[in-house]
Amino acid sequence: MVTAAICLLSGGLDSTVALYAALADGYSVRALTLSYGQVHVREIDSARRIAAELNLEHHILSISLPWKGSALLDTTSPIPVGRDSAEMSREIPSTYVPARNTVFLSFAASFAEARGAEAIFIGANALDYSGYPDCRPEYFDAFSEVLKRGTKAGVRGRSILIETPLLRLSKKEIVELGIKLNIPFEHTWSCYQGRKDPCGECDSCILRAKGFQEAGLTDPLVTRATSPQYS
Amino acid sequence: MVTAAICLLSGGLDSTVALYAALADGYSVRALTLSYGQVHVREIDSARRIAAELNLEHHILSISLPWKGSALLDTTSPIPVGRDSAEMSREIPSTYVPARNTVFLSFAASFAEARGAEAIFIGANALDYSGYPDCRPEYFDAFSEVLKRGTKAGVRGRSILIETPLLRLSKKEIVELGIKLNIPFEHTWSCYQGRKDPCGECDSCILRAKGFQEAGLTDPLVTRATSPQYS
Numbered sequence: 001m002v003t004a005a006i007c008l009l010s011g012g013l014d015s016t017v018a019l020y021a022a023l024a025d026g027y028s029v030r031a032l033t034l035s036y037g038q039v040h041v042r043e044i045d046s047a048r049r050i051a052a053e054l055n056l057e058h059h060i061l062s063i064s065l066p067w068k069g070s071a072l073l074d075t076t077s078p079i080p081v082g083r084d085s086a087e088m089s090r091e092i093p094s095t096y097v098p099a100r101n102t103v104f105l106s107f108a109a110s111f112a113e114a115r116g117a118e119a120i121f122i123g124a125n126a127l128d129y130s131g132y133p134d135c136r137p138e139y140f141d142a143f144s145e146v147l148k149r150g151t152k153a154g155v156r157g158r159s160i161l162i163e164t165p166l167l168r169l170s171k172k173e174i175v176e177l178g179i180k181l182n183i184p185f186e187h188t189w190s191c192y193q194g195r196k197d198p199c200g201e202c203d204s205c206i207l208r209a210k211g212f213q214e215a216g217l218t219d220p221l222v223t224r225a226t227s228p229q230y231s
Numbered sequence: 232m233v234t235a236a237i238c239l240l241s242g243g244l245d246s247t248v249a250l251y252a253a254l255a256d257g258y259s260v261r262a263l264t265l266s267y268g269q270v271h272v273r274e275i276d277s278a279r280r281i282a283a284e285l286n287l288e289h290h291i292l293s294i295s296l297p298w299k300g301s302a303l304l305d306t307t308s309p310i311p312v313g314r315d316s317a318e319m320s321r322e323i324p325s326t327y328v329p330a331r332n333t334v335f336l337s338f339a340a341s342f343a344e345a346r347g348a349e350a351i352f353i354g355a356n357a358l359d360y361s362g363y364p365d366c367r368p369e370y371f372d373a374f375s376e377v378l379k380r381g382t383k384a385g386v387r388g389r390s391i392l393i394e395t396p397l398l399r400l401s402k403k404e405i406v407e408l409g410i411k412l413n414i415p416f417e418h419t420w421s422c423y424q425g426r427k428d429p430c431g432e433c434d435s436c437i438l439r440a441k442g443f444q445e446a447g448l449t450d451p452l453v454t455r456a457t458s459p460q461y462s
Contacts, residue, residue, distance in 0.1 A: 064292050065338075067345035098344030099337055102381055106330055106337040107296075113329030114298035139381040146377055150333055150370040 002028045004117035005163070006108045009033050009058075011046030013188045013208060014166055017174055018123035019050070020181035021165040030115060031058040032108055036065055036097065046189040053184070061107065065097070095192060095203065101134035105143050105162070112160045113151050119161045125174070126167050140164055171211030179217070186220040198222065233259045235348035236394070237339045240264050240289070242277030244419045244439060245397055248405055249354035250281070251412035252396040261346060262289040263339055267296055267328065277420040284415070292338065296328070326423060326434065332365035336374055336393065343391045344382050350392045356405070357398050371395055402442030410448070417451040429453065 005027035007019040022029050033047040044060060051058035101124065108120040124135045133139060140162050148159040166174050178185060190208045191198040198205050198221055212219040236258035238250040253260050264278040275291060282289035332355065339351040355366045364370060371393050379390040397405050409416060421439045422429035429436050429452055443450040 059297055061295050061297070063294060065341055065345075066290055066292070067342045096383065097341075099341035099382060102337040102340055102377060103334075106333040109333055110296055110328075110330035111298050114296075133383060133386040134381040136380065139377070142373070142376040142380045145373040146333060146370070149367065149373045150365040151330060152327065152364060155364040 002026065003119075004028045004030060004112075004115050005119040005121055006112045006115070006117050007031050007121040008104050008108055008123070009047045009051060010123075011043035011048075011050065011188060012123070012190045012204070013178065013185070013211075014123035014125055014174060015047075016050055016123070016183050016188045017178045017181065018121045018163075018165055020183045021177070022119070022121045022163070023054070024181055027119065027121075029054070029056055029121075030111065030117065031056045032111055033058065033060045034104055034107060035060060035062045036100070036103070041194060042189045042191070046187055049187050050184065053187075059111070063103065063107075065103075067098075096132050099134065101132075101139070102143070109147055109151060109160060113153060116153075117160065118158075119163050121163045121165065123166050124164050125169065125171075127170055137164075137167060140167070170214070171207050172214035175211040175215040175217060179215070188221070190221075233257065234350075235259045235261060235343075235346050236350040236352055237343045237346070237348050238262050238352040239335050239339055239354070240278045240282060241354075242274035242279075242281065242419065243354070243421045243435070244409065244414075244416070244442075245354035245356055245405060246278075247281055247354070247414050247419045248409045248412065249352045249394075249396055251414045252408070253350070253352040253394070254285070255412055258350065258352075260285070260287055260352075261342065261348065262287045263342055264289065264291045265335055265338060266291060266293045267331070267334070272425060273422070274420045277418055280418050281415065284418075290342070294334065294338075296334075298329070327363050330365065332363075332370070333374070340378055340382060340391060344384060347384070348391065349389075350394050352394045352396065354397050355395050356400065356402075358401055368395075368398060371398070401445070402438050403445035406442040406446040406448060410446070419452070421452075 005022045007022050007029050009015045009019055009031040010033065019029060019031065031051045033044060035041070035044050048060065101122070105120065105122065111117070112120055124140070126135055126137060144162050147162070148154040151160060153160055169177065190204045192202040192204050193199040200209065208219065236253045238253050238260050240246045240250050240262040241264065250260060250262060262282045264275060266272065266275050279291065332353070336351065336353065342348070343351055355371070357366055357368060375393050378393070379385040382391060384391055400408065421435045423433040423435050424430040431440065439450065
């Protein structure tokens with residue numbers, strides 16, 4: 001019997017690779033995208049397209065976090081640009097959205113319970129995002145315990161697993177895994193800024209560029225942005 | 232310094248008593264109500280009124296759980312009526328909403344982080360609702376661990392506490408505590424059905440009636456429903 005998995009799909013590179021990893025593992029995938037007022041709504045269009053091309057059950061939910069508390073939610077607060085990734089991992093960045101992964105995983109848990117899914121896939125990464133407390137291995141272990149104690153499946157001894165296939169991969173390895181899984185890089189969107197083309201300067205653009213560069217590849221999004229017919 | 236607490240306020244009896252307990256503990260209270268498509272939207276109006284009379288910062292967020300999976304979310308699925316509370320605690324009832332408290336606590340955690348709040352109050356009760364996996368003490372312990380590992384405050388050694396003042400109280404004791412804290416019982420709403428007056432037959436009405444009866448008191452909501460000028 002094919003078992004179901006819920007995949008949190010932001011439309012970015014990491015979550016798309018995680019979703020394709022779930023498909024490669026043989027899961028019947030259902031995708032979940034949460035729109036939380038992030039400045040980079042472009043990601044949502046990417047998620048829609050990726051899920052539609054795979055013909056997945058896909059829910060896009062709008063949630064409101066009216067208390068703000070993050071540069072990603074507040075248009076008056078600047079997105080940090082031009083930092084290196086060592087700098088990103090030393091501190092909790094202003095782009096940290098309070099309890100974001102906890103909100104995401106809780107919706108995924110509800111969806112998983114309703115569909116009898118056995119796993120939740122999330123494209124979190126602990127190397128480049130170790131500054132975010134909710135991207136660390138011990139955080140996911142703690143949330144697994146919540147699923148074991150606080151869901152119908154869990155108390156019946158068949159808990160929902162949290163799968164983090166990218167947790168310990170470098171950005172280079174994520175790009176390489178994406179190549180292997182044949183993900184449509186050109187449809188993913190990583191930039192934190194809400195412009196037509198990637199800014200190339202925010203944390204997310206810098207990490208993505210680093211991944212492609214170290215893997216010896218060209219990012220199709222960047223090629224497109226710099227090629228004359230798109231400019 | 233007065234420290235802040237986030238109180239999950241459904242507008243029902245239990246969450247209102249929990250909110251008044253937070254005020255009695257000296258917290259600066261901010262209230263959070265989540266409207267998740269429940270049949271009993273009457274509760275939301277109660278929550279609005281209770282928070283407004285106390286002049287609290289109050290957010291009412293609409294969230295969508297489009298995958299259903301609960302009698303409370305599905306108008307075609309009947310609300311169970313006429314059961315006794317022993318029966319309610321033996322099984323997971325059809326009114327269980329998948330991962331509901333996990334979704335609620337995750338939003339409260341985000342709000343708490345953004346406001347620097349030190350505690351989250353939730354009116355969960357393990358005696359009458361032990362059938363719900365997300366109302367048990369071990370579930371709240373697991374979620375506390377998530378807050379310790381996955382929030383900015385937590386990793387800085389000042390984790391957000393989950394306060395469950397009603398967890399081990401009987402419904403009689405909850406009513407008695409409500410009297411002591413002077414809560415406006417007449418503004419609370421417990422019934423699972425979406426009618427003008429409480430149905431008197433659903434799990435929630437039965438438990439509420441039991442509480443008032445055992446405390447030797449009359450529920451003002453029921454008095455109003457049966458008094459001629461309201462009929």
